[in-house]
Amino acid sequence: MKKTIVGLLIFISIFSLFCIGSCYAANTTDEIISNETKSKLVEIKNTELKSLEDYKATYGSDTYGLVAYILNKVRIYSIPLGILGIAISAIYQYVIGIRNLESRYKGFNTMIAVITLLVICQVLPLVFAIIVKGWRG
Numbered sequence: 678m679k680k681t682i683v684g685l686l687i688f689i690s691i692f693s694l695f696c697i698g699s700c701y702a703a704n705t706t707d708e709i710i711s712n713e714t715k716s717k718l719v720e721i722k723n724t725e726l727k728s729l730e731d732y733k734a735t736y737g738s739d740t741y742g743l744v745a746y747i748l749n750k751v752r753i754y755s756i757p758l759g760i761l762g763i764a765i766s767a768i769y770q771y772v773i774g775i776r777n778l779e780s781r782y783k784g785f786n787t788m789i790a791v792i793t794l795l796v797i798c799q800v801l802p803l804v805f806a807i808i809v810k811g812w813r814g
Contacts, residue, residue: 741809748802759795766791 710718732749733742766788774781 736809745802745805745809748805751798752802755795755798759791759798762791762795763788 729742729746732746733739736742736745766784768784769780769787770784774784
């Protein structure tokens, strides 16, 4: 466990040094953010606001629209995180678990938890839509 934490801290420190170095290298001009990047950010903001307004119009309430929008974002971003969690737990179960039985159980239990959370994150927006649109009227 200590080796994992030390390795993670080393990775984070090296990654932050590269990010800081790239920020200073990019800051050689007077502009921190170029006009092209600003226009892309404004475009992304406008599409997200339009999507949020569409959800509010579909559900007929600001609260329900915001909740549906957030649940949709959770559904989208839970897929890569779930795959990453399954991969890490498989490494614990099948690679590290060959030598250490406790790691095998830890990997198996983690895999069950990740798959359960993934299924919940995928089904929750559907359940919310059925309850709000179907039963609320």
